Amino acid sequence: MRPRTSTEHPQAAVTSRVSAALAVGCTALLLALTACTGPSPASASASDGKNGDTPPPAQARTQAETVSTPVPRGTGSRVPYDFNGDGHRDLVIDDLVKAPEDSHGDDAGIGIVYGTGDRDRPLDPATRQLLSARANAAKSGDTLPAAFESEAACDLDRDGFTDLIVSTDPPYNGIGAPPVPLQILFGSPQGLTGKAVTLRIPQQARYGNEWPEQPVCGDFDGDGRADLAVTASAGQVTFLHGPFTRAGAPRSAELLPDGGPYLYAPEPRSDTDGDGYDDLVAAARPHAPGQAGKGTLLLGSAKGPARPGGAYAFTAENLPTAPLKTTGTTRTTLLNHGDYDGDKKPDTVVRTYRGERQDLIALYPAGTTDRPVVTFSTALFLP
Numbered sequence: 001m002r003p004r005t006s007t008e009h010p011q012a013a014v015t016s017r018v019s020a021a022l023a024v025g026c027t028a029l030l031l032a033l034t035a036c037t038g039p040s041p042a043s044a045s046a047s048d049g050k051n052g053d054t055p056p057p058a059q060a061r062t063q064a065e066t067v068s069t070p071v072p073r074g075t076g077s078r079v080p081y082d083f084n085g086d087g088h089r090d091l092v093i094d095d096l097v098k099a100p101e102d103s104h105g106d107d108a109g110i111g112i113v114y115g116t117g118d119r120d121r122p123l124d125p126a127t128r129q130l131l132s133a134r135a136n137a138a139k140s141g142d143t144l145p146a147a148f149e150s151e152a153a154c155d156l157d158r159d160g161f162t163d164l165i166v167s168t169d170p171p172y173n174g175i176g177a178p179p180v181p182l183q184i185l186f187g188s189p190q191g192l193t194g195k196a197v198t199l200r201i202p203q204q205a206r207y208g209n210e211w212p213e214q215p216v217c218g219d220f221d222g223d224g225r226a227d228l229a230v231t232a233s234a235g236q237v238t239f240l241h242g243p244f245t246r247a248g249a250p251r252s253a254e255l256l257p258d259g260g261p262y263l264y265a266p267e268p269r270s271d272t273d274g275d276g277y278d279d280l281v282a283a284a285r286p287h288a289p290g291q292a293g294k295g296t297l298l299l300g301s302a303k304g305p306a307r308p309g310g311a312y313a314f315t316a317e318n319l320p321t322a323p324l325k326t327t328g329t330t331r332t333t334l335l336n337h338g339d340y341d342g343d344k345k346p347d348t349v350v351r352t353y354r355g356e357r358q359d360l361i362a363l364y365p366a367g368t369t370d371r372p373v374v375t376f377s378t379a380l381f382l383p
């Protein structure tokens, strides 16, 4: 079996500078529209109590939160993490609380919460989707994978709907190169629905008998299209040039000699030196978002992340703790940094949890750590 890295979290947001620039333009347009129309009565009432100091406990959830509302249909955008293409950033949650009856450690799936145009409540927990291997994974032969974990998100086919890259656990008899465990679930006007496709890695871009893992999105070759970097054996990197077909194939692919067993996007900017090519960090050990860590920088270039950039250090962040009402010790992980409320500054989303049954997700606007504008428990995703 390949080593699972289930404690890791989705890669930090990585998008090309081109995408970011376009996103800014799109956001500005949306803000202008919002300013023109003003808040609707519906959005005003929906935001009532949004700044309450005491988030509702799971058992006191409102009807609006227990019933999932339809995902707003979008027409495509360049906003990162915009799976339904409506111009508002959405949230991926890889770790969900488990139901009391589920003590077998089954994968609870991946939760998606969709963004809104309401600056005061940029995520709407009522608008959500639960992704699972059973419902959304591609089969490997006749076998449906059991694992289904989010790894990275970017618009691989350039249709304006962000796509999700997930890792699965296809069967492997231990002989020869293992199958590719990575799958792509394409975004759409309805968000992330339907079946994923297996990522295709051309044979010449594979090396050795280790599982291709650790996908990192970025525009490493600077052509404005999202690419993927994936691990190969012996510290090599499989570099997949975007765009990708709906069948999961890259435009072209090659092996790069320098890398490491763990790959990450630099934080907070994926283009560390601002030359228009996203950069990559190779590490000898796993790195959790928001925590200190060390690695080697591989600078983007026309040939991909192939230029040595020297030592790289991830800086530890002081994360706010979501106001989870519980007794006992809690832990907090960084879910994502990104512009959820459309002010062009990166907000912070954390998950504070105790054990496998209690958690609270909290969204803090940029520069603040005291008053989350959105809080909810992932118990919302329980059947």
Ligand SMILES: [Ca+2]
Pocket (backbone or CB within 6 Å): 081, 082, 083, 084, 085, 086, 087, 088, 089, 090, 114, 115
């Ligand atoms: Ca969206």
Ligand SMILES: [Ca+2]
Pocket (backbone or CB within 6 Å): 154, 155, 156, 157, 158, 159, 160, 161, 162, 163, 186, 187
């Ligand atoms: Ca797409």
Ligand SMILES: [Ca+2]
Pocket (backbone or CB within 6 Å): 218, 219, 220, 221, 222, 223, 224, 225, 226, 227, 241, 242
């Ligand atoms: Ca590219």
Ligand SMILES: [Ca+2]
Pocket (backbone or CB within 6 Å): 270, 271, 272, 273, 274, 275, 276, 277, 278, 279, 299, 300
């Ligand atoms: Ca760069």
